[in-house]
Amino acid sequence: MAGYLGNGQQNGSRQALNAYFAHGEQEEMVDLNGYRSPRNVNNSFDFSFQDGPASPAPASPKPVAPYRPGLQQKRYSPPDYSTGSGWLTTQTPRSSRGPDSFSDSPYDSRAASPTMYSQDVQQSHQSLAPLVKESASPGFAKDWVQSGSIARLNDRDDAEIWKGWKRWIFFFTPFLTFGNTAIYLLYLALRIYCIISAQNKAHTNFAGAWVFVAIEIAVMIPSLMHNCWTMMALKKRGRPRLRLTGNDCPTVDVFVTCCGEEDEVVLDTVRGALDQDYPTDRFRVIVLDDGKSSSLEAAVNQMTVNAPNLYYMAREKIPGKPHHFKAGNLNYGLEQVTLLPAGAGQFMAALDADMIPEQDWLRAVLPHLLVDPKMALACPPQLFYNAPASDPLAQSLDFFVHVIEPIKDALGVAWCTGSGYVVRREALEEIGNFPLGSLAEDVATSTLMLGKGWKTAYVHEPLQFGTVPEDYGGHLKQRTRWAIGTVDTAFKLKFCLWGDSVRLMSFAQRFSGFLYATLSLYTLLLTASLFAIPIILLWQKQLVAYANDDQLHWLIWACFATTLMNRLCEFALFIPAGYHTGQRGSRYQLWMSPYIALCIVRSFILPKWLGGQTQAFKPTGSLGSALNERDPQTRRNLFVRLRVILFNYMGLFHFAFVYVTLIAVVISSYRCFAISSGFKDTIICLITHAFWPPVTFLFIVTSLWTPVSYAIDPPSMPPREDLLTRDPKTGVAHPTNKSKKIAFGGQAAWFELEYTLATVVTVLVFVYSFFF
Template sequence: MKASPDEFEIDVLRQPPPSPRHFAPQSGQSSPRELARPIRPIATVQPDSASTATGITSSQWGSSTNTLTGNSMHQYHQPVQPYSFDPRAESPSPGFVYGGGESGRTTPLGHSNRNSYINQSQHSFSASHTNLLSRPASPVLAQAPVKGDSGIARLHERDDSDFWKGWRRKVYYAIPVLTILNAILYVIYLTLRITCVVYAQNAANEVYYQAWVFIAIEFCVAIPPLMHNMWTMMAIKNRGRPKLRLVGQEVPTVDVFITCCGEDDDVVMDTVIAACNQDYPRDRFRVLLLDDGKSASLEKAMGAIAHTYPNTFYVARPKFPGVPHHFKAGNLNYALDHVHTLPGGAGFYMAALDADMIPESCWLRALLPHLLRDEKVAMACPPQLFYNTPRGDPLAQSLDFFVHVIEPIKDAMGVAWCTGSGYIVRRDALDEIGNFPLGSLAEDVATSTHLLGRGWKTAYVHEPLQFGTVPEDFGGHLKQRTRWAIGTVDTSFKLNFSLWGDKVRDMSVAQRFSGFLYATLNLYTIMLSVSLFAIPIILAMGKPLVAYSTDNQLRWLIRACFASLMANRLCELVLSMPAGYRTGRRGARYEMWMSPYIALCIIRAFILPAWLGGEAQAFKPTGSLDSALHERDPQNRKGLARRMWAILVNYWSIYHLLFVYFTLVAATVASYRCVSISETLREKLLCLLTHAFWPPLTFIFICSSLWTPISYAIDPPSVPSREQLLVRDPKTGVAHPTPASKKIAFGGEDLWYEFEYTITTVFTCLVFVLSFLF
């Protein structure tokens, strides 16, 4: 039956038991997908109804099968020390295959060692509900009309039901019409601009170089946004991804990896403890802290919780001088090999969390159904959400527009990217692509792209399942975002922009276009940074931004400009509805002021030779910062002079300051010339209109956007301490963000930018009306 928003439905997946076959990989007989998957036992077990409900047989999850008799019995032994190592675990069991891959092992899919963590007695497991390892059943699932022990509960027909609903969803379906209308009106406006320049040149018998330069740059800058807008037309495509929960005790085994390297201990341990307190059978998952910083205090903290959470492990890989360790990707790959040495071997699935990402208790049960429903889905990813975003989000640090607008569209087209944290992936899918790709600053994007290139699917689950922290300082934000941009472009270069090559051979047209588009958008920052100078340079030269030969041509230019602007702003308003209107506005400003940083890092990474300063790395400040600015801590932040020096000089925002100063001076000089040289009032107004005040007053938007780093240095936002943003369970110590901290509060910057946006829109409307009167 179909679930209404207020009802639950059980969508029990019925799959036939696996056929009694034994993969015997021989030359020319097995497909690459089969060779990537481990050998299963010859003998099979007739599954019971509960295990079949999830598509998981008892021979696969948490039970031992006698391969000679085919008898099955549940094994959940040793509740006190379920993770203690047994020497017998070193011997290969029928479910393991050794050989192939860098580690010499492939992922076990069929058998578990008797003394492993995934083999606890059902009786002992039930008895253990009295200790700290167990909690009451999820109150949400308790309300679902679940019959039987296992299955997949359909809680809602849409996975984004927590984010937005009602009339806005209906208006959102107008996106394709608005996008096409916006593109058509912009092309008409640009065509009219070109036509008027040609007529003006013929009338004056001279070439208007500045007008052509302005048009050319405007056209180049417009191409990527137009391509992106055409992509967003797919917002109307139904994703068809429901809100699901995996129920029962017959669930897959999962290795949860938490990567860290130098983060504060309390931040890391909050993530570890929240991961340990999943609403998931304790004998079916384990939590590994992958510490690349080899912190003695973290190792001690992990040892202290081992008695309460015996499914936890501390892992610090060895690093050797002169041997590349490949940062996060290398850390994850080491753990993928390491789990084979643990009792029971590797889990069937691997999940990953960043050190600061606190998962919700339903995290595993919410993501796994999307993998179980379709064996071709290799990875399921939730959005990255944050709980320490400053009021007004002046640096646009939240990813709201991406996670609420762009990723759902990409998911509908089968191009969901790995979001970097909180995802779950099939181990056999990772085996097929050789684990996490090395040599990239964005291993998440590279991994999902490689999976898509080998014919796997990725899923974006639009639920609030994890909350983390944004960088708490300006420099950290720059480093994070430039690293993402370089990593995305680097992956695109290695994969030929997803257009051709063996590694993308199984990609669809939409997947290839998406890979090309988002790499192009990062490269586009170079052209955008150059184009920003067009307006101030032309104004400083005393030249008009637009050219025309007759008053009638000017009238139609004004009307076309008005129509294009109104269509664009209406399209922006509707498109940003899932994330919020103010989020869309922050994103537009962010694109402006951040483009010089991204452009510079891309030029250094991919264009400049080493002897000219070329280096593939994220942004790093110049000079020496003797101490952190603590700009968001009202008690410990550095003084105004120290903040201004660091952000203007060390973080190169002097560029933004000089640009704003130059633009305002150029607009003032151009306006003074119009007023002083022109004789009549009509001539003065026309001169002002065609020079600095051509609607929609673009120079004002550019200046206010590039002023962002300076305003941040002058008046940084204050953020409460992390503990004040959390609610901590006094019994278990599990911390989760407060409801208020999950939302971005309205700030003074929002008010100012809304005022600016309104004024420029009203000005454009006024000029449009006057075009009919004069």
């Protein structure tokens, strides 16, 4: 791999990269001590960093005839490793390639893994300069911008998603967040002062109050860090809405990664990718099938009759040898496209198997890479068309893609969303292609690029729509895999605080990497804190201690101010995604925390001999068949759904927690009625025990009840085909406008009622405080 780095980079970077991409992985998803060398993509060869002279710079390609995909042989055959022949060992020099080549364009086509030279970026970007029509905005103005074919449709890429009065309210989010944080800190300080005063007066220890305030402080820490990040939204985001026009476009290899999905789901994505409003001689669609489905291969090969720029590839997987999942599949594709007669495109794009792109996807994303020579990657949000009404499991990701990612983009730290992204090949080459040994290769890839001084962009437009997991187990597996991958990446990158891999990161980029990894780890403490309220109440201790009525008045007033300020802050912050979406996300953090905490403990704390294993959540026992809980015709009966979710999917923990908490509330309340001598004493006892505003136990138990309520009354969804509009001639399908939006259902109404009642209780307690 000496050829990966230019002469000026080899000596200083080889040792660091060798240490970073550590070898020695013995089992998939178990040994994640370091990213593997990404050159072992086909399980038949493995290169490591070696000393030696850098490869000489390749000569500039000679002008040749235009690329015509239709002239190429369409049957893809994997190389024969046993004979030492095949594409991997007989790569044709670019200068000698025939007419089937990208080289007719002004874009210097590069292989996935050639020698990386520092001048490549500048040279390739100079060749792209004629594509730019005008400066997109002052922030994108460059001295090399010339007339060409990039149109600027709007000053903001998200102008059609949310606008008007919502933008004015969102403008106040940083100020509301600052005020909310300040008031909450004052409230906690007052709580501690009152506990100390009460102990000095009563000459006793209020252990329950100390435990309660300690839990409040512990839970406050991640919220405080997140608030600090949210306050950075004060920096306005000015990414415009751009479109690449005309036919003089860069060449792109579009990878559709799949592994065992239904053929029709994959084919719909392939049809959408082929239906791009983009010159067909400038892009290819390559289906990377890690499941090696013969039926999918046959269907794709049949489509190539009318789509000469479509290819099917399936890598060989040697039993017992790690294949590195999606990252390995992508790296395999990067390697193989260099061996096609046309060579590799200058840009690479990727789509998940179920993500149907809109027709202007490539023309919308590519301009953001063309206007900035250091822009490595641009990605749109992942949106979904099969999320059920109320989205009971919070599967939509709307809060992340509509609130968090735009803030990250404004600060120059946009994450790769995993699908729909377009990436510059030079940037991939500099980090050694997609890092292996990670369950979150998208986050790792964008983080490594930022660490090398590249930029990433988030294009806030609805450009792709996919499907969420349709069963409870699939959802758990997906989300716990994301959490483990994020934490694992953070460990390898030293939480983005130091190291050669993050050397060129800005403060905001380092803070972002540290924050979101820490928030995932914080599920351990959040899970432990859930037990605080029921334990204290069963312990017959009060949650709030005070020395006199004046202190109680101040505590209630401070709690009232904190609660209402928090409601205002939530409303303003959630606006881009929708208020109910934000509330779903808050509940999701609570009920998912035991699953994520369990997987983190198994992955990073427990040794192997005690059951430690780096993997996503796996159900216990054996499932006889799928629950099909969202299909009203084939779903299993209530008893089976409850048995599977409660026992196989650990829902019994949630069930037990809810009932223990409710029993604790009942016992504590009964005790208040039994020992209190009058109405005032009874009300104060209830307030300072279970019903301290904003009635936290109510929010916790309704959130933890989610798995049980889902098992009892799962949402019903129509067949996937009913959510699509399909062209009868071409077969191209896109989601209907209705399916792109999450309907307001009964569960959302119930939770809103519960949240409103908690706020009303807070207001009533505040008013009553003036009468005692």
